[in-house]
Amino acid sequence: MAYLKFELSAFSLMNLPTREQSGVLIVSVSGRVDHLASEEFSLAIEPILQNCRQGALPVLLDFSGVEYISSAGLRVLMLASRRAKAERGVFAVAALQPLVQEVFAISRFNLIMPCYVSIEAACKVLGS
Amino acid sequence: MKKVVFWGTRGSLPVSLNSRDVREKIVAALSAANGKSFRTPEALNDFVNKLPFSIAGTFGGQSSCVEIVHKGPEHVICDMGSGARVMGQDKIARFGVPNPQTYHIFISHLHWDHLMGFPYFQPMYIPGNRIVIHGCHRELEDAIHQQMSNPNFPVDYSQAGARIEFDIMEPGRTVFVAGLNVTPKRQLHSGDSFGYRFESVDRTVVYSTDSEHRLDDLESHRGFVDFFAKADLVIFDAMYSLAEAVSVKADWGHSSNVVGVELCHAASARRLALFHHEPVHDDKQLGRLLTETRRLEQITRGDNPPLEIYSAYDGLIIEL
Numbered sequence: 001m002a003y004l005k006f007e008l009s010a011f012s013l014m015n016l017p018t019r020e021q022s023g024v025l026i027v028s029v030s031g032r033v034d035h036l037a038s039e040e041f042s043l044a045i046e047p048i049l050q051n052c053r054q055g056a057l058p059v060l061l062d063f064s065g066v067e068y069i070s071s072a073g074l075r076v077l078m079l080a081s082r083r084a085k086a087e088r089g090v091f092a093v094a095a096l097q098p099l100v101q102e103v104f105a106i107s108r109f110n111l112i113m114p115c116y117v118s119i120e121a122a123c124k125v126l127g128s
Numbered sequence: 129m130k131k132v133v134f135w136g137t138r139g140s141l142p143v144s145l146n147s148r149d150v151r152e153k154i155v156a157a158l159s160a161a162n163g164k165s166f167r168t169p170e171a172l173n174d175f176v177n178k179l180p181f182s183i184a185g186t187f188g189g190q191s192s193c194v195e196i197v198h199k200g201p202e203h204v205i206c207d208m209g210s211g212a213r214v215m216g217q218d219k220i221a222r223f224g225v226p227n228p229q230t231y232h233i234f235i236s237h238l239h240w241d242h243l244m245g246f247p248y249f250q251p252m253y254i255p256g257n258r259i260v261i262h263g264c265h266r267e268l269e270d271a272i273h274q275q276m277s278n279p280n281f282p283v284d285y286s287q288a289g290a291r292i293e294f295d296i297m298e299p300g301r302t303v304f305v306a307g308l309n310v311t312p313k314r315q316l317h318s319g320d321s322f323g324y325r326f327e328s329v330d331r332t333v334v335y336s337t338d339s340e341h342r343l344d345d346l347e348s349h350r351g352f353v354d355f356f357a358k359a360d361l362v363i364f365d366a367m368y369s370l371a372e373a374v375s376v377k378a379d380w381g382h383s384s385n386v387v388g389v390e391l392c393h394a395a396s397a398r399r400l401a402l403f404h405h406e407p408v409h410d411d412k413q414l415g416r417l418l419t420e421t422r423r424l425e426q427i428t429r430g431d432n433p434p435l436e437i438y439s440a441y442d443g444l445i446i447e448l
Contacts, residue, residue, distance in 0.1 A: 035349060035390075068428065071386050075343040075374045082375075099427045106420045107370035107386045 016044050023128030025057040026119060030065025033073030042076045049080055049091075058090035058126040062119055066100055074109050081113050090114075094122040129198040129308070129331040131447045132361060132401075135218075136190030136211020137440040139337075139367045139382070139404035140241050143189035149410065156183045181441075182415035187405060188442025190214060191241040194363060194403075196326055196333055202230040202306040206324060206335040206363075211442060212245025220250050228256035232306050235263035236337055237321035238271040247276050247283060257290035262297055262305065264312050264322045269294045297322075313355050315339035316348075317381035325355055331448045332358065334397075337365040337404045340381045341391070343374060349391070356395035360448050363440065364388040366402035366421075385421040389428065392435050399436040400425075401446065414439055 017028045027048055033041050045061075052059045061077075069077075077093065084091035092114035096104060104110045116122035136142075160179055166172040176184050193211030196204040205215070223229055231251060236242055251257045261268060272292075276285035297303060299322060302311040309327040314320055316339060323336035334356050342348060356362050367382040385402055392400045402421060405414055418439040425435050438446060 035343075035346065039344070039346075071370050071374075071384070071390055072343040072349075074370060074386075078371070078374050102423065102427060103386075106424045107384070109371050112371045112375055 016048075018048070020057065021119065021127070022123040023057060024060050024123050024126050026060050026062050028062045028065060032067055033069040033076075035070050035072045038070065038072035038076050041073060042079075045076070045080055049083055052080075052084040052087060052089035052091055054088035056089060058092070059084065060116075060119065060122050060126060061091075061093045062095055063093050063100060064095035064097065064119075066097065069100055069103055071107070074103075074107055077109070077113055090126055092116060092122060092126065094119050129196055129326065129328045129333060129360075129448050131197045131445055132333060132363070133195040133197060133215075134193075134211075134401075134403075134440045134442060134444040134446075135195060135215040136193035136207075136209040136245070137187065137403055137405060137442055137444070138189045138191050138209075138241075139365070139406060140191070141407045142191050142210040142241075142244075143407045145186055145189075149186075153183050153186075153411075180415060182411035185441070186411050187414045187439065189407075190442050191244065192236070192337060192404060193245055194335060194440075196308075198307060198328060200307040202232055204306050204308065204326070205231060205233045207236055207242045207337070208233060208244070208246040208249060209241050210245045210248070213248035213250075214442070216245075216249040216251055220254075225254055226256070228258070230258045230260070230306075233259065233261045234310065234312075234324050234335070235261060235265070235268060236315075236323070236335070237263075237317060237319060238265055238267060239319070239338070240275075242338070243271060243275055246272060247281050251290060252292065253287070253289045255289040258293070259290050260293045260295055260305075262295045262310070264297050264299055264314070265320070266296060268296065311355075313351070316342065321381070323355065325359070331360050333448070334359045334362045336363065338381055339365050339383055340373070340379070341383050341387045343387070349394075352391050353394045356391055356397050359392075359395065359397040359399075361399045361401060361446060362388070362392050362395075362397045363401045363403045364392075365404040366417075367404050367406050385417060386424065389421060389425050389435065389437075393425075393429065393432045396433065397435060398433075399438065399446065401438040401440045401444075403440045405439075 094116035190211035191209030192207040194206040299314040311325045321338040366385040370384040370386040
């Protein structure tokens with residue numbers, strides 16, 4: 001398992017551990033992705049997005065550790081998804097906590113981003 | 129300030145219920161009654177009062193027009209959408225014709241849905257009335273004139289009986305109007321729009337419509353948090369879902385319920401009124417949006433004080 005650590009702000013730290021499972025690159029996100037953290041979140045997923053293209057491993061964000069996501073954090077996801085799509089890569093999120101899942105539904109992000117109930121469910125669809 | 133009256137709440141274009149919509153409401157109400165009989169009008173009213181708003185009422189379809197009622201004798205109004213026609217009739221009915229009034233009208237921007245009610249605002253035809261149109265667009269007076277000139281409208285602007293004055297305001301500069309401190313703020317919208325913060329000794333109301341919020345612009349975010357700070361009521365453009373506002377409808381100049389809640393939480397505002405409703409949304413969709421927004425507020429509140437959420441409808445009165 002590889003670890004990419006990103007200092008988010010003076011009072012938070014975001015770890016983005018990555019691992020491969022069933023032919024899918026799983027990136028674990030945790031903590032609060034609020035307005036302050038969204039820029040750092042964007043920087044944190046940047047190197048992962050660079051390799052998210054046709055023929056590369058599908059990228060799946062494991063959101064099981066995310067307690068909160070703000071509109072700015074959602075926007076980062078939308079831009080990442082759009083970028084991956086332009087490169088014909090696969091980018092999705094999975095395992096949202098119930099409250100975060102509600103935020104996705106209320107903001108209608110569940111309609112524009114591929115979301116899966118669990119890592120296993122996502123790997124079944126996206127994996128090799 | 130005592131209360132806020134919503135005369136027009138729809139965005140972009142006035143809409144109205146059609147016969148199918150009305151029929152749907154009747155069918156839903158009768159289904160809910162399920163054969164009950166009502167012995168008195170009070171019992172019937174009680175039953176109707178318990179029905180969901182999307183069945184017993186409607187959000188309405190007039191475009192933007194909001195009145196801020198305060199202690200002074202002068203009227204304070206935001207925008208002149210088609211709701212201004214209804215408001216004008218109410219003013220005539222309430223004050224009569226030989227009773228000159230002063231109306232202060234704050235214009236967010238010059239798009240037609242925010243001006244179209246002015247030629248139908250009856251007090252403008254009555255000599256003795258004074259109308260002061262405040263705004264930050266240099267072309268404000270031209271826009272009002274053009275709207276009431278051939279071939280746009282059959283009655284020329286020169287036929288106005290009231291004394292009409294124009295006051296060009298500067299964003300960020302507070303002026304004292306009709307007993308209120310009023311501060312305009314530039315907002316992101318095609319051709320610019322301006323929000324207004326109205327402050328009396330003990331109450332603050334913010335009118336912020338037709339305003340897009342760039343989610344990667346922290347400085348702008350902080351600016352709006354300051355603009356909304358501790359407001360008793362924020363009237364907020366919630367036309368789109370967040371997903372629409374940042375994707376297919378990015379740069380269309382509007383915002384979402386999600387951003388409204390976030391800004392109001394950050395600003396410690398007391399109430400949020402979702403406003404400038406998408407014309408294609410029916411009462412059921414708007415009702416659902418309100419329920420969802422209240423839920424969002426609840427689950428994202430954290431340590432913030434509770435924020436009261438309304439979805440503005442034509443005729444809604446919020447006591448401050």
